[in-house]
Amino acid sequence: MTAPPAAGGHRWPSGRSVVVGVIGDPVHHSLSPTLHNAAFAALGIDWVSVAFPVAPGALGAALPGARALGVRGLSVTMPFKEAVAAAVGHTSPTAQRLGAVNCVVVEPDGCVGHNTDGAGFVAALGRGAGFDPAGRRCVVAGAGGAARAVVLALAQAGASEVVVVGRTPARTADAATLAGSAGRTGTPVDARGADLVVNATPAGMAGTEGAEELPPIDPGLLGRGQLAVDLVYAPRPTRWLELAAGRGAATLDGLGMLVHQAAMQIELWSGRQAPVEAMWRAVADRAGEEPAPRG
Ligand code: NDP
Helix, strand or coil, X not given: CCCCCCCCCCCCCCCCCEEEEEEECCXXXXXXXXXXXXXXXXXXXXXXXXXXXXXXXCHHHHHHHHHHCCCCEEEXXXXXXXXXXXXXXXXXXXXXXXXXXXXXXXXXXXXXEECCHHHHHHHHHHHHHCCCCCCCEEEEECCCHHHHHHHHHHHHCCCCXXXXXXXXXXXXXXXXXXCHHHEEECCHHHHCCCCEEEECCCCCCCCCCCCCCCCCCCXXXXXXXXXXXXXXXXCCCCHHHHHXXXXXXXXXXXXXXXXXXXXXXXXXHHCCCCCHHHHHHHHHCCCCCCCCCCC
């Protein structure tokens, strides 16, 4: 007996399906399978994306296991981005510089680690706000993994200055060095007069301890002619973005970065141009309501 076609009119997944996945701990809130599967459906290819919860201590077995099972690629989320960078045989120059991998391509001769977070962020700036970082003054709040990817990408895109505002001096200084001669550490008042101000801290993120907190840059420092970007996308918009918009700043939430970093993963795995609009539609309604989704 033949299985009836799925809702999309196709018979996938099938015995020939190419499998990709997302690894993390926890991973059940991840929007990556939704994004990837929307892309595969729009491209009309027999691929499927699933979430693989990986227990602490099991990462060393997960990568060879994925290879043995013929998994084509893995998206990597918390807390494994740094550990995967150390575990894969090869890394792209960007992933190597960041010491963090968010995408693994499983090749016949080994796993290759990439990091699409920063390029996804810059793509989202262009697509969502018409903003080109070249020659612009940028301030980034936070010094964690997302901030580091954003700082490096802004410098690579030609920003004239990238100021990192953090709360742990050593981490803040280390993040600023990623921007080379354009980078320095700073304080919240550096946001006054900057072209771009980014929140790359989890402050304000639904479903976390910091849900009621505001990011360290006072929205009162922002105004017309500036773009405020919050990497947080639950809720959409965040209170910080609402306050920035109230001051006259243009605003952008983190959903665009999420979509574009996933689109670049599709392109690395499949060699095809990702259907960004279809991916966007698949998560636009869900992103704001999920408790603390990541990657
Ligand atoms: P990390 O834990 O790696 O880093 C968080 C950073 O924020 C650290 O520098 C930390 O300080 C700082 N921080 C944490 N809480 C506060 C606070 N209340 N006030 C001031 N600073 C604070 O997290 P990530 O970099 O991975 O993620 C940061 C945010 O970005 C998360 O909300 C995440 O969901 C979001 N994100 C969004 C993506 C997207 O596609 N839109 C992609 C990746 C992340 P310290 O250095 O002292 O620890």
